[in-house]
Amino acid sequence: MECISLKNVVKRFGSVIALNNLSFSIPCGGRFALLGPNGAGKSTTMKILAGLLKPDYGEVEIMGMKPGMKEVKKILGYLPEDPMPYRILTVRENLEYIASLRGVPKEKVEEMLDILDLRQYEKIQAGKLSRGNQQKLSLALVLIHNPEIVLLDEPLNYLDIPTQEKVIGILKGMKSTFLISTHIMSIATRLTDHVIMISKGTVIWQGSIEELKALGKEDEPIESVVARMMDNA
Ligand SMILES: Nc1ncnc2c1ncn2[C@@H]1O[C@H](COP(=O)(O)OP(=O)(O)OP(=O)(O)O)[C@@H](O)[C@H]1O
Numbered sequence: 001m002e003c004i005s006l007k008n009v010v011k012r013f014g015s016v017i018a019l020n021n022l023s024f025s026i027p028c029g030g031r032f033a034l035l036g037p038n039g040a041g042k043s044t045t046m047k048i049l050a051g052l053l054k055p056d057y058g059e060v061e062i063m064g065m066k067p068g069m070k071e072v073k074k075i076l077g078y079l080p081e082d083p084m085p086y087r088i089l090t091v092r093e094n095l096e097y098i099a100s101l102r103g104v105p106k107e108k109v110e111e112m113l114d115i116l117d118l119r120q121y122e123k124i125q126a127g128k129l130s131r132g133n134q135q136k137l138s139l140a141l142v143l144i145h146n147p148e149i150v151l152l153d154e155p156l157n158y159l160d161i162p163t164q165e166k167v168i169g170i171l172k173g174m175k176s177t178f179l180i181s182t183h184i185m186s187i188a189t190r191l192t193d194h195v196i197m198i199s200k201g202t203v204i205w206q207g208s209i210e211e212l213k214a215l216g217k218e219d220e221p222i223e224s225v226v227a228r229m230m231d232n233a
Contacts, residue, residue, distance in 0.1 A: 002061075003028040003149060003177040004049065009058035011044055011201070018044040019055070020201035026177060026194075028063075033188035033209075034181040036198040037230045042181040043081050045198070046153050049179070050078040062149055074102075077147030077176075081154055083138035087127030091118050091137055094126055095144065102145040112140040115170060117163070132158040139167060143174075152180045156187055185223050197226070199233035 004026040011019040019041045026032050034042050047053040048060055051068025062072045085094045095109040095118075113119040116136045121129060126137060135158045142150075155171070156164045171178070171191055182188055188195060188209070195212055197205040205212075216225040 001028050001063075002026065003030070003063050004179060005059075005061045006045070006048075007059040009045075009048065009055045009060060011041075011048065011053065011055050018201055019048075022058070022198065022202055024196050024203055024206060026179060028177050029175065030194060031178045031192040032180070032194045032196055033192040034179055034196050034198065035183075035188065035226060035230075040198045041201040042198065043153055044201075046078070046080070046151050046179070046181055049151055050076065050080075072149075074145075075148040076151065077142040077145070077149070078151045079138060079142045079153055079155055081157075081181075083135065083142075085126040085134060085137045085141060088125055090123050090125055091129070092122040094137060094141060098141045099144055104145050108144050112144055116140050116166065132160060132163065135159055136163060136167075143170070146174070146176075148176050150174070150176045150178050150180075152178070154182055155180060156182075156184070185226060189222065197229060199230060204233040205229055 002025045007023050009019050009022040022041065022045065034045065036042050044053065048055055049062065049067055051072065060067055062076065065072050089097060092109065095112055099106060099109050113122055116139065118136060118140060121133055126134060129137065139155065156167060159167060168190055178192060180191055192209065194208050195206065196203060212225060213222055216222065
């Protein structure tokens with residue numbers, strides 16, 4: 001079964017065509033990376049899937065439902081490129097607020113404080129946290145209800161290396177369907193096994209990470225393969 005599907009999606013911002021007949025699908029349980037050069041349309045795609053933007057044309061479905069529906073919100077975890085928790089609430093209050101909205105037990109708050117090493121900041125207002133700790137809290141807020149569909153836009157931005165490893169471990173341990181937008185190939189290769197590569201709002205290549213590696217010459221780094229594909233698009 002397909003858990004994420006876009007068919008012939010077009011999105012314009014004035015005269016800019018951000019998405020130009022974009023079509024792809026992700027089977028339930030799939031782990032996919034969304035790659036593309038700057039301005040390719042990755043964040044726009046994520047926002048459409050999260051129900052924040054409406055496409056001008058085309059069909060978008062999440063588990064057979066329209067993005068933005070209440071049933072979809074329940075099963076979705078979306079981390080935007082520039083996430084911002086509630087600045088005036090403390091770390092704990094942010095987690096308790098979202099836990100209560102999501103209807104998850106309070107124990108989940110304790111679990112998120114522990115697994116992301118946030119307990120030491122629990123009484124600090126989110127607006128006073130460092131950028132990396134804000135990112136950690138944002139990830140905790142996105143994952144607190146163990147979402148079936150996880151959309152992450154540059155999830156490891158600002159995180160120090162030990163935290164990156166921790167987050168990779170947490171995400172790897174989840175059975176959800178993943179779409180992760182990133183410019184960092186090691187994130188794609190460690191967290192996903194398939195790639196959708198877009199440029200100018202349309203898919204230019206899709207396949208497994210193994211197939212992508214196989215396109216390179218002997219010992220060619222995967223970054224070099226991807227750069228060539230994007231340059232030639
Ligand atoms: N709110 C907006 N208003 C006007 N143009 C926009 C808006 N959002 C995106 N665009 C344009 O749509 C195109 C796709 O942008 P998008 O942010 O989706 O790209 P991206 O692949 O996420 O880029 P990056 O890797 O640089 O973050 C770009 O040309 C961008 O300038």
